[in-house]
Amino acid sequence: MITPSPLSISLQSDIQESKLPLMEAFYTIQGEGFHQGRAAYFIRLGGCDVGCIWCDVKESWDASLHPQISIEAIVSQALTFPGRLAVITGGEPLMYNLDHLTESLRKAGFQTNIETSGAYPVSGHWDWICFSPKKFKPSHPSIFAKAHELKVIVYNKSDFKFAEDYASKVNSSCQLFLQPEWSKSSQMLPLIIEYIKTNPQWRISLQTHKYMDIP
Ligand SMILES: C[S@@+](CC[C@H](N)C(=O)[O-])C[C@H]1O[C@@H](n2cnc3c(N)ncnc32)[C@H](O)[C@@H]1O
Numbered sequence: 027m028i029t030p031s032p033l034s035i036s037l038q039s040d041i042q043e044s045k046l047p048l049m050e051a052f053y054t055i056q057g058e059g060f061h062q063g064r065a066a067y068f069i070r071l072g073g074c075d076v077g078c079i080w081c082d083v084k085e086s087w088d089a090s091l092h093p094q095i096s097i098e099a100i101v102s103q104a105l106t107f108p109g110r111l112a113v114i115t116g117g118e119p120l121m122y123n124l125d126h127l128t129e130s131l132r133k134a135g136f137q138t139n140i141e142t143s144g145a146y147p148v149s150g151h152w153d154w155i156c157f158s159p160k161k162f163k164p165s166h167p168s169i170f171a172k173a174h175e176l177k178v179i180v181y182n183k184s185d186f187k188f189a190e191d192y193a194s195k196v197n198s199s200c201q202l203f204l205q206p207e208w209s210k211s212s213q214m215l216p217l218i219i220e221y222i223k224t225n226p227q228w229r230i231s232l233q234t235h236k237y238m239d240i241p
């Protein structure tokens with residue numbers, strides 16, 4: 027058996043964490059969920075194998091199409107804007123170990139929020155975890171105790187049952203949101219409104235940035 031030397035271990039973790047595939051980064055308004063309406067710097071990492079049929083950012087899926095950018099450069103670009111809320115999204119950001127990215131952002135004064143499907147183990151140090159589970163890939167068990175927000179996308183009627191299954195698995199302080207799938211909004215919105223009036227523990231989340239025509 028070959029035991030890796032301490033040097034090769036530290037090199038491996040450097041390779042894993044010092045650069046990340048960056049699809050785009052932009053300063054905008056958080057459009058969805060609990061923090062909707064706040065100025066935020068979005069960091070969108072490339073790479074996702076969850077395969078949601080209705081994903082609104084399929085260009086993110088192939089990580090190899092996006093450049094490897096150093097965490098130092100990502101954070102220094104973020105610092106050029108006045109807001110100090112960073113939202114890490116993707117792609118599926120938890121495909122990567124995010125300890126180094128979140129520590130660097132926190133040291134620079136950022137609040138760290140993440141948008142995740144929960145399909146990979148939770149790494150990183152988060153102020154807010156928005157967990158949006160998917161039927162296309164099971165959740166990793168580490169997410170249930172840690173999620174601050176459960177945001178279920180409603181694409182058809184069966185998603186209400188899916189949402190309740192997940193609500194019964196997350197921690198008791200987790201905030202519950204139903205968000206219409208964008209292309210099905212006109213059919214699903216009336217159902218969501220009636221559902222929430224009957225089940226007031228849920229709240230509605232709309233993709234308000236799409237109505238405002240901002241990134
Ligand atoms: C593009 S995903 C990236 C983060 C992560 N992969 C995830 O799915 O949570 C960001 C958010 O957009 C939601 N989303 C993606 N496509 C959508 C669509 N067509 N309509 C409504 N919400 C959508 C996801 O559920 C997630 O909450």
Ligand SMILES: Nc1nc2[nH]cc(C(=O)O)c2c(=O)[nH]1
Pocket residue numbers: 054055056057058068115116141235240241
């Ligand atoms: N404005 C804005 N708000 C968002 N909230 C979650 C987003 C995402 O794609 O993760 C998103 C996004 O792409 N734009």
Ligand code: SF4
Pocket residue numbers: 074075076077078081082083084086116117118143160
């Ligand atoms: S998990 Fe997120 S990025 Fe991946 S396909 Fe689904 S919505 Fe798109």
Ligand SMILES: [Mg+2]
Pocket residue numbers: 082083
């Ligand atoms: Mg989006």
